[in-house]
Amino acid sequence: MSLRYALLALLRVGPQSGYDLQKKFDTSVGHLWHAPDSQIYPELRKMEAEGLIEAEEQVRGERGTRRMYHVTPTGDAEYLAWMNGPLSYARVREPASLKAAxxxxxxxxxxRAFLEQHIAHWRGELEQWEAELERIDARATPMLVDRLAVTPEADRDRVVAFKRLGYENLVGRARAEIAWAERGLELLDRFSG
Amino acid sequence: MSLRYALLALLRVGPQSGYDLQKKFDTSVGHLWHAPDSQIYPELRKMEAEGLIEAEEQVRGERGTRRMYHVTPTGDAEYLAWMNGPLSYARVREPASLKAAxxxxxxxxxxRAFLEQHIAHWRGELEQWEAELERIDARATPMLVDRLAVTPEADRDRVVAFKRLGYENLVGRARAEIAWAERGLELLDRFSG
DNA sequence: TTACACATGTAACTTGTTACATGATTCA
DNA sequence: TGAATCATGTAACAAGTTACATGTGTAA
Structure with missing residues (x-):
């Protein structure tokens, strides 16, 4: 659903191969929208078929080829339409709330184990996102460096501020999950004590 | 993934037809785990094929039949295994964070419209969940009444407390989303002002 | 010559979405 | 007799998961 926009966001920085995108994905936009490697190549082919991106085949050695993708005007328009249009929200599906209820x-x-694992899970996520926030503030993530390089200086603060905003949502989510599970543990204490 | 556990949770209160489950779903467990009508009948058939539930066909009028499902011991064991085992967490996929970034x-x-719609969306969810919390406290939801009727009196407070806990997570989530989007609007003000 | 990074996928399956299809019973 | 409710689905598609499959280039 959003995978193609995540890929377009990466490709708008500059031409890249499927392999490049796959390598960068998990350490950049994959924090916000996860996708397994096996989903990326087929999605790129689909986007190519729909005219959102185009590939230039490069020869590697004698038989190997590399497909360098770039965004077409159609793809750029589609990306901007997504950015400027309303977001469609997925219906609620919260396994942890379901189980808790x-x-x-x-x-x-x-x-008790369930709530403790919930805390451990979200603490793990929180650590990663907070580390990413620090790297964003330092303007030190590889993708952000590349992006800022193709961004007019006057716009750079906005780029950084919005990237920060995206991650702040995840951080807020993780903190809320942890606080909730801690209250859940207190509830268990009251019933067992 | 969790749909069958949501259905088992409802069926453990007492035998019900697909139609009964479908009608109750949206106003009970569907708040925590959404499923469209068209997913419920096939899932029930699948659960029946796997021996988790059994149907008794009842004649309605001259030609119509109704399938009343009940949980088998296998289904009960599967439900308890899910309840007592670790929860598997879905990978992060947050379109709003992706867009914000x-x-x-x-x-x-x-x-601005995106953040305002985000607030409106989560306020809508929040209202529903808070209303449901009030009904839980009053022990007034139809499903909860049925469930408490088959629950020993000594356990009823726990049942209500856990149901409350499940919805509190959703409420916490909604509040975090709203607070985040409001900070986002302030950020926009700083850039436009 | 072997290990590692580069490079591109497919196949089978599960889950979820959207829209449609059909008929029976009951009560006003 | 017509509308609401009861009752059970299917079909086509989109998205995501898990595991597997294949080969190249380069540098130690």
Whole structure:
């Protein structure tokens, strides 16, 4: 759904191969929108078929080829249409809330383990996102460096500020999940104590 | 993924037809795990084929039939295994964060509209969930009444408390999203002002 | 010559979305 | 007799998951 926009965002910085995109994905836009490697190549082919991107085949050695993709005007327009149009929201699907709402069916130990794992999970995410925020402030992530290089100086602060805003949402989400699970643990204490 | 557990949670209260489940879904467990009507019947058939539930066909009038499903011991064991086992977390896919991180590509008006719609969206969800929390506290939701009726009195407070916990997570999420988007609007003000 | 990075995928499956299709029963 | 509710689905598609498959270039 949003995968193509994540890829277009990366490609708008400059031409790249599927391999380049795949390598960069997890350490950049993949923080916000995960996609496995196996999804990227087919999506690029699909985008090419729809005229959003074009490939230039480069010869590597005697038989190998590399497809360097770049964004077409159509792709650029599609990206801007997504950016300027309304976002469609996915319906709520929260397995952790679902489980919590019926937690009386779990053993007290399992209930505790569930909330502790929830905290551990979101602490792990939080650490990564906070580290990324620090790198953004230092303007030190590889993708951001490349992006700022193709951005007029007057716009650079905005680019950095919006990137920060995106990650701040994730950080807020993680903190809310952790605070909630901690309240859940207190609830368990009240019932067992 | 979690749909079958949502359905098992409803069916553990007592036997119900696909139609019953479909009608109740949106106003109960569907708040936590959405599923369209068209997904429920096939999932019930799949669960039946796997032995988690069984149907008793009831004759309606001269030709019509109704399939009343109930949970089998296998289904009960599967439900408890899900409840007592670790939850698997979906990878992060946050279209709003993705869009925010590249919001410099949007026009200032579109950026503002995006954040305002984000607030409106989550306020809508928040209202529903807070209303549901009030009904839970009053022990007034139809499903909760049915569930409490089949719950030993000593366990009823726990049932209500966990149901509350599940919805509190959603409320926390919605509040975090709203607070974030409001900070985003302030950011826009700083850049336009 | 071997290991590692470069490079591009496919296949089978599950889950979820959107729109449609059909008929029975009951009550005003 | 017509509308609302009861009742059960299918079909086509889109998106995501998991595991696998294949080969090249380069530098130690």
């Amino acid at each position: 019926y937690l009386e069916a779990a053993t007290p130990e399992a209930a | 590249y919001l410099e590509a949007a026009t200032p008006e579109a950026a």
